[in-house]
Amino acid sequence: MEKIFDCLIDSFIEDKVGVTEGFLSASLSAHLKDNLIALFENKKLVNAGVGNDMLVNQDKLIRSDVIYWLDRKHDNQYENDFFDLMNRFVAYLNRTCYTGITGYEFHYALYEPGTFYKKHIDQFQHNGSRQYSMIMYLNAGWKIEDGGELRIYHADEEQNISPNSGKSVFFKSSDLAHEVLLTNKQRMSITGWLKIN
Ligand SMILES: O=C(O)CCC(=O)C(=O)O
Numbered sequence: 609m610e611k612i613f614d615c616l617i618d619s620f621i622e623d624k625v626g627v628t629e630g631f632l633s634a635s636l637s638a639h640l641k642d643n644l645i646a647l648f649e650n651k652k653l654v655n656a657g658v659g660n661d662m663l664v665n666q667d668k669l670i671r672s673d674v675i676y677w678l679d680r681k682h683d684n685q686y687e688n689d690f691f692d693l694m695n696r697f698v699a700y701l702n703r704t705c706y707t708g709i710t711g712y713e714f715h716y717a718l719y720e721p722g723t724f725y726k727k728h729i730d731q732f733q734h735n736g737s738r739q740y741s742m743i744m745y746l747n748a749g750w751k752i753e754d755g756g757e758l759r760i761y762h763a764d765e766e767q768n769i770s771p772n773s774g775k776s777v778f779f780k781s782s783d784l785a786h787e788v789l790l791t792n793k794q795r796m797s798i799t800g801w802l803k804i805n
């Protein structure tokens with residue numbers, strides 16, 4: 609596992625955006641996706657609000673995905689496995705990079721065809737607790753024509769990342785503006801933030 613952690617951290621250090629395969633095992637990823645689909649069918653997902661103090665909040669409709677926060681209180685085996693994995697990653701990150709992360713929060717996200725999340729920055733204007741953004745995609749066989757790429761705005765270029773299952777993305781929450789381009793296909797993920805409280 610440390611190898612995959614290193615891969616994510618090294619590519620983050622090199623490119624400002626860490627990308628790796630296999631952070632979630634295929635089996636954990638499949639179980640989490642099944643959870644997400646069941647939650648969606650049971651109408652547990654809610655419209656994702658945008659914090660009042662979000663840095664970039666000029667447009668009326670900024671995002672149209674639906675979300676559900678993961679929580680140990682759900683007593684769900686796979687959510688707990690996910691949190692165990694995150695504990696290992698945070699401990700490793702703190703040990704190797706002196707990041708001082710003290711907490712995190714994660715939600716499932718589901719984008720129906722025709723939905724998006726416009727350009728934004730993840731760290732809130734009046735609350736700097738979000739340090740690192742992480743996204744784990746749960747979509748098998750994603751094709752170019754499905755759209756829904758994560759577009760990250762670097763100083764001199766734009767980077768498009770397709771939301772294929774197995775892929776995890778990691779970047780600094782205060783730094784990089786990004787958006788989810790309009791998706792043509794149902795698009796599922798787990799998104800969250802490593803925090804200093
Ligand atoms: O799903 C993604 O690719 C990015 C989601 C995102 O930017 C967010 O939830 O803040």
Ligand SMILES: [Fe+2]
Nearest residue numbers: 728729730786
């Ligand atoms: Fe974001």
